[in-house]
Amino acid sequence: MLIPVRTTIFEDMSARARAAGAINLGQGFPDACGPLSVREAAARAVLEGPHHYPPMRGTEALRHALAAHYAETQGLHFDPASEIVVTSGATEALAAALLALLQPGDAAIILEPAYDAYGPLIRRAGAAVQPVRLAPPDWRLTAAMIEAAITQQTRLILVNDPVNPTGRRLSSHERAAIRDVALAHDLLIVADEVWEEVRPPGSAHVSLAADPALAGRVVKIGSAGKIFQVTGWKVGWMLAPAPLAARLAAAHQFLTFTTPPALQQAVALGLQTERAWMDEMRLEVAAGRAHLAQGLQQAGYAVLPSDCTWFLSVDLAASGIAMPDAAFCRWLVDAHGVAAIPVSAFFETDGPPQSVVRFCHAKAAETIDAALPKLAAARQQMAQKSEQMPLFSQSP
Numbered sequence: 001m002l003i004p005v006r007t008t009i010f011e012d013m014s015a016r017a018r019a020a021g022a023i024n025l026g027q028g029f030p031d032a033c034g035p036l037s038v039r040e041a042a043a044r045a046v047l048e049g050p051h052h053y054p055p056m057r058g059t060e061a062l063r064h065a066l067a068a069h070y071a072e073t074q075g076l077h078f079d080p081a082s083e084i085v086v087t088s089g090a091t092e093a094l095a096a097a098l099l100a101l102l103q104p105g106d107a108a109i110i111l112e113p114a115y116d117a118y119g120p121l122i123r124r125a126g127a128a129v130q131p132v133r134l135a136p137p138d139w140r141l142t143a144a145m146i147e148a149a150i151t152q153q154t155r156l157i158l159v160n161d162p163v164n165p166t167g168r169r170l171s172s173h174e175r176a177a178i179r180d181v182a183l184a185h186d187l188l189i190v191a192d193e194v195w196e197e198v199r200p201p202g203s204a205h206v207s208l209a210a211d212p213a214l215a216g217r218v219v220k221i222g223s224a225g226k227i228f229q230v231t232g233w234k235v236g237w238m239l240a241p242a243p244l245a246a247r248l249a250a251a252h253q254f255l256t257f258t259t260p261p262a263l264q265q266a267v268a269l270g271l272q273t274e275r276a277w278m279d280e281m282r283l284e285v286a287a288g289r290a291h292l293a294q295g296l297q298q299a300g301y302a303v304l305p306s307d308c309t310w311f312l313s314v315d316l317a318a319s320g321i322a323m324p325d326a327a328f329c330r331w332l333v334d335a336h337g338v339a340a341i342p343v344s345a346f347f348e349t350d351g352p353p354q355s356v357v358r359f360c361h362a363k364a365a366e367t368i369d370a371a372l373p374k375l376a377a378a379r380q381q382m383a384q385k386s387e388q389m390p391l392f393s394q395s396p
Contacts, residue, residue, distance in 0.1 A: 008116055009345035013329060017339035023371045025292075026329070026339035028164070028310050030362035032284070034228040035277045038270040042233075045262035054261040056253050058086025058237065065268040066222075066237055074196075074207050076220075082242040085249045086264060088256040089234035090194045090223040095121050097190050097219050097238060098158075100251035102127040107153040108190075111141060113165055113346030115192070118158055130154060131348045136315060136356055137304045139166045143177035150181070156188040157181070159208065162195040165313065165346050165358040167289075167306030169199065172206070179211055188244075189214065194223035194236070195309045201282045209239065216241050219248065224267040227278065229362075233263050285310065285362055292361040292368050299376035300383065310362035313343060317355040320383040324354040328382070336378040338371050 013026040033039070057063065063080035070076040078084055087093040094117060102108060104126030110118045112131045119129045130149040134141060146157070159178060161170045170178075182189055189208055196205040209218040224235040238248045270277075293303045293312055302318035316328055323331070325342035333339045343356035361368065 009341055010116075013333065013339045013341055016330070016333045020333055020337060022333045022337040022339050023367060023374070024339045025359040025361075025363065025371055026333075026341045028360050028362070029231045030229045030310060030360075031364040031367055032229050032281075032362070034230040035270060035274045037273065038228055038230070038266045041269045042262050042266035045265040050261050052261075053258050054264060056258055057249055058084065058259065059261060059264045059268065062086055062237075062264040062268040062271075065271040066239070069271040070239070074205060074210060076207060076209055076239070078239045079242065083239060083245045085238045085240075085245055085252055086259050087236045087238060087252055088259045089225065090192070090221050090236035091117050092234075092252070092256055093221045093236045093238045094118070094158075094190070094192065095124070096248055096251040096255055097221065098122055098125045098127075099255075100247040101156055101188055101190070101219070101244075103155075105153060106155040107151060109146060109149050109154060109157045109187075110348070111159065111163075112348060112352070113139075113163075113343050114158075114348070115160060115164055116346060119348045122158075127155070128153065129348050133347070133349055133352075134166075136166075136313075136353060139163070139168060141170070141174045141177060143181055146177060146181045150185055154185060154187060156190055158190045158192065160192040160195075161208070162193075162199060162205075162308035164195065164309055165311050165341065165343050166304070167309045167311045167313070169205075169308050175206065175208060175211070178208065179214055182217060183213060187217070189218045191218055191220045193220055194226045196222065197227045197278055197282070198285055198310060199282065199308045201279070201286055216244070219244060224263075224270070228267070228270050228274070229281065233267075235259055235263050235267050288361045288363060288365070288368065291365060292359060292363075292372075295368065295372035296359075296375065299372065300379050301375070304356070310360050311358050312361055313356050313358045315355050316357060319379060321379065322385075323382060325357050326354070329357060332375075332378055336374045338374050338378070 010027045017024040063084045067080040102125040107128040108122045109130045112133045191208045209220045220239040225231040301314040304313045306312040329342045341358040344352040
């Protein structure tokens, strides 16, 4: 019997947005298209080559650029020859890591709300998903919450930091909680850190891989698509101690085997030369976040705390809207021409919070300005209806 596989909520809502000609604040992609130098480098490499299979672990140029980048920005030291594996996107990196590190009968902990690929990928490895549910508005994690999910089958903890969809970073206390539980139960950590560069201007990203107590336990995953706003390029990577990296590479070779060499060449250049662009990108993303948050608040939406990623969320119930998030998102795109994502789609467990909706703010000011009047009209209409509707009615 085939395992059921559903279409992702991102594809579903983007298809609705295309069909309706709506403004897409749902799927996470920016209006910008990355630094010109990086795009020009990719174009030159497509014309000039190389055009054939690069090394399975990634081009030498990109692996050395990654090693230098993380040494300079996060104080991490990875050997480009034995501890770095380039993948066709971060989701492929996740798949390779989970297939390499889990066996049938194992279990893996995820923190909900979680990127919706985590659960299906863990199950494809034959393992069980052990969700730890976090709650709005602060989405805080404690060691006791993780401990409550541990069983004899637990082999690893999958951690996203900064977090999609909540747009927050783990605190030092939360990182310590993950460390302490991993050490107490001899667990590995898969650290999905694709949003590491999309953080508040002037701040630093602290990787779980930087904790000396976790030496030998952490697989760090990153994404050029998130760093350089080229999401369609699908260039990602895994960084881990050599014994783990060898297992990761063995799994990767039977997934995509390699990643387009022209794109690897361009990403290597960007990591070496575009640090100033990254700083400017953080300023622009922060401005977009503030712009959308202010407009939503003025329209009467209750905006939840967020300072990272391309996302922020609103609490519908606190905004006076008595409708579940999934129903609201379907109605919003059909009736008012704006696509958003229901955060309930990021939960594996039954009965998730159904009052939180995620918006992508990595958009041009004109895009946000076009969306805000529509969102204001939607909130006003639904707030009026909510006075006559039972809380969380299933129909608009």
